[in-house]
Amino acid sequence: MKRTDDIPAEELVRSARSARERSHSPYSKFRVGAALLARDGTIITGCNVEISSFSLTCCAERTALFTAVSRGIKDFVAVAVVSDAEETPPCGACRQALADFNPNLEIILGRQDGTFTRTTLGSLYPKPFLPTSFPHGNIPQ
Numbered sequence: 709m710k711r712t713d714d715i716p717a718e719e720l721v722r723s724a725r726s727a728r729e730r731s732h733s734p735y736s737k738f739r740v741g742a743a744l745l746a747r748d749g750t751i752i753t754g755c756n757v758e759i760s761s762f763s764l765t766c767c768a769e770r771t772a773l774f775t776a777v778s779r780g781i782k783d784f785v786a787v788a789v790v791s792d793a794e795e796t797p798p799c800g801a802c803r804q805a806l807a808d809f810n811p812n813l814e815i816i817l818g819r820q821d822g823t824f825t826r827t828t829l830g831s832l833y834p835k836p837f838l839p840t841s842f843p844h845g846n847i848p849q
């Protein structure tokens with residue numbers, strides 16, 4: 709387990725800001741970037757991707773998460789999120805998706821000037837449905 713001091717928050721915020729530049733948000737014009745930190749130090753980024761059929765849109769956090777999982781990376785310690793707003797905490801859907809992999813994930817809410825605020829997924833989403841919540845120990849693989 710990485711200690712909070714070991715998490716390169718500034719680098720994560722820079723990575724999320726860079727990912728934000730690749731946002732595909734022609735409808736809302738609200739650009740969001742996310743940078744996930746895996747336990748092995750790998751940083752995986754994502755941006756929000758808006759689709760003309762709006763319900764198909766995917767947030768930056770889940771874009772990064774699904775990219776990481778598709779690369780075989782599933783052990784995360786932190787995520788930074790940077791948007792056009794002052795701070796953008798993960799939405800409910802992203803909180804659930806992130807909690808499946810680490811309900812104690814560190815959340816870094818970055819700003820355009822590089823400053824940030826730290827919090828945890830556990831404080832933003834204290835009682836998630838988890839893979840271990842399935843009855844009879846039937847945890848999906």
Ligand SMILES: [Zn+2]
Nearest residue numbers: 767798799802
């Ligand atoms: Zn989201």
